[in-house]
Amino acid sequence: MTLPLKGVRIVEMGQLIAIPHACKLLADMGAEVIRIESCVRLDGYRTSSIYGNTDEGRFWDRAANFYEQNRNKMSLTLDLTKSEGLDALKELLCVSDVFAENFTPRVMRNFGLEYDDIRKLKPDIIMVSSTGYGYVGPWADFGAIGYTTEAASGLAHITGYEDGPPILPEIPYADYTAAEHTVFAVMAALVYRANTGRGQFIDVSQSETLTSTIPEAMLDFTVNGRTPKRIGNGDQNTAPHGCYPCKGEDRWIAIAAQTDDEWRGLCEVLGMAGQSAGPRFEHAQVRLANRVELDELIEAATVRWDQHELMRSLQQRGVPAGAVLNGKQMLFDAHLKDRGFYELVRHDETTGMPVLPYASRPWRLSRTPGGARTPAPILGRHNHKVLQEILGMSHDDVRTLEEQGVIGDEPINPRQPTILSLEDQKRQGRIIEYEEDFRERLLDRFET
Numbered sequence: 001m002t003l004p005l006k007g008v009r010i011v012e013m014g015q016l017i018a019i020p021h022a023c024k025l026l027a028d029m030g031a032e033v034i035r036i037e038s039c040v041r042l043d044g045y046r047t048s049s050i051y052g053n054t055d056e057g058r059f060w061d062r063a064a065n066f067y068e069q070n071r072n073k074m075s076l077t078l079d080l081t082k083s084e085g086l087d088a089l090k091e092l093l094c095v096s097d098v099f100a101e102n103f104t105p106r107v108m109r110n111f112g113l114e115y116d117d118i119r120k121l122k123p124d125i126i127m128v129s130s131t132g133y134g135y136v137g138p139w140a141d142f143g144a145i146g147y148t149t150e151a152a153s154g155l156a157h158i159t160g161y162e163d164g165p166p167i168l169p170e171i172p173y174a175d176y177t178a179a180e181h182t183v184f185a186v187m188a189a190l191v192y193r194a195n196t197g198r199g200q201f202i203d204v205s206q207s208e209t210l211t212s213t214i215p216e217a218m219l220d221f222t223v224n225g226r227t228p229k230r231i232g233n234g235d236q237n238t239a240p241h242g243c244y245p246c247k248g249e250d251r252w253i254a255i256a257a258q259t260d261d262e263w264r265g266l267c268e269v270l271g272m273a274g275q276s277a278g279p280r281f282e283h284a285q286v287r288l289a290n291r292v293e294l295d296e297l298i299e300a301a302t303v304r305w306d307q308h309e310l311m312r313s314l315q316q317r318g319v320p321a322g323a324v325l326n327g328k329q330m331l332f333d334a335h336l337k338d339r340g341f342y343e344l345v346r347h348d349e350t351t352g353m354p355v356l357p358y359a360s361r362p363w364r365l366s367r368t369p370g371g372a373r374t375p376a377p378i379l380g381r382h383n384h385k386v387l388q389e390i391l392g393m394s395h396d397d398v399r400t401l402e403e404q405g406v407i408g409d410e411p412i413n414p415r416q417p418t419i420l421s422l423e424d425q426k427r428q429g430r431i432i433e434y435e436e437d438f439r440e441r442l443l444d445r446f447e448t
Helices: 018-028 064-069 083-094 105-111 115-121 146-153 173-196 206-211 215-224 260-270 284-289 291-302 307-316 327-331 334-338 383-390 395-403 422-427 438-445
Strands: 009-013 032-037 073-077 098-101 126-131 201-205 241-245 252-256 321-324 342-345 356-359
Touching (some): 009 083, 018 032, 018 098, 018 126, 064 356, 083 383, 083 395, 098 173, 115 126, 126 173, 146 206, 201 206, 252 307, 284 291, 307 321, 356 438
Parallel strands (some): 009 032, 126 201
Antiparallel strands (some): 241 252
8 A cells, every 4th residue: 555645755843742752653554764863962762761660771762752752753863963974964855745843942052954055955845843932032041841831821721720820731742733734734745846846945833823823802802902821621601511421530521502402401310400400500691600519519410420320321312421431541442443543553562562452543535544654763763774775874883873883773871760659659649550460461452
């Protein structure tokens, strides 16, 4: 099967999520992605969430978060502080279609790798720069991570409980929105190049990708001069609307009853029929005015239910409801398994990692579905392949680069990961629970 992006070569200088996730999706669809890494400065995801929870051996080749973001890619290590390393990268850009990076403009300027520099090497190249606040502007050179961009985007200000502070998510949400916007922009630029023969520069502001998700708040101030209050899981116009506790430890369900009919259905399922027509809750406006009391009544009823049973019962009655799933529940979810959402990936035998399931893509192409063909690469796995087969270097030339420290397959003075026992993690509140037999359960669920 020929994948839609076969023949497209992408050079990635990415770290953590924003660019690596975007390039992973492009690689899933057939693009050849060559990831530029450093033995001096490892990607932070190579030293966190280590498989087996141990720092023995080549732990940087067993990092779970790194594997999630970098499947279907090649790893080329280059020391760009050495002229030989920078020259090799420039040679590679001359035979590539896209150059994608998520460093600050200052870093790219210092390396001489801005768009005006690389288009002199290859006039039709497409360059995408994904930064916290954009490639130009007063904040262009500010350092950023997902949490700071979420704060700057305006999303954090409207997220949180009433009378409480802004709340940031557990994951760097901005990285993922930026990645998805990047995929769209790269595809649009490839179409433009196919039609005109010209490349272009793509400036992605990670904070702006989040600002674009809250147009209601922006327009409300523009039109009415209003800044919304934080209301937790509630909604400004609908009640009931929130997450409610269910039977068991840390089990929840999300419910949103927008119409009177949905409200009556909710009351029927929860055994609250006597409340549905009372003067405090009979229509939408009074339900909003009495939302606190309403939530307390619903919580007292939902806590007696299994979250999945309640979800099914409410859905059958036409009430929007969804069980709040944790990682374990999602991994073993029958619906996701039936859709083939998880893909099994076989890792390099040197890692000692078994075949594991990975999340695929939330969209399906009927003719060219793509998929996870290879795991994320161990460090420097493709040095010889890229330098010899793509750039035409001799074996002796590559060996010279190794001797000069320009390339390598081991980090120099790697930062040791923080390893805590599972019991210590639970005691400190980092995790809620753990299971010693999770490997056996995975094998039972995902037969390999």
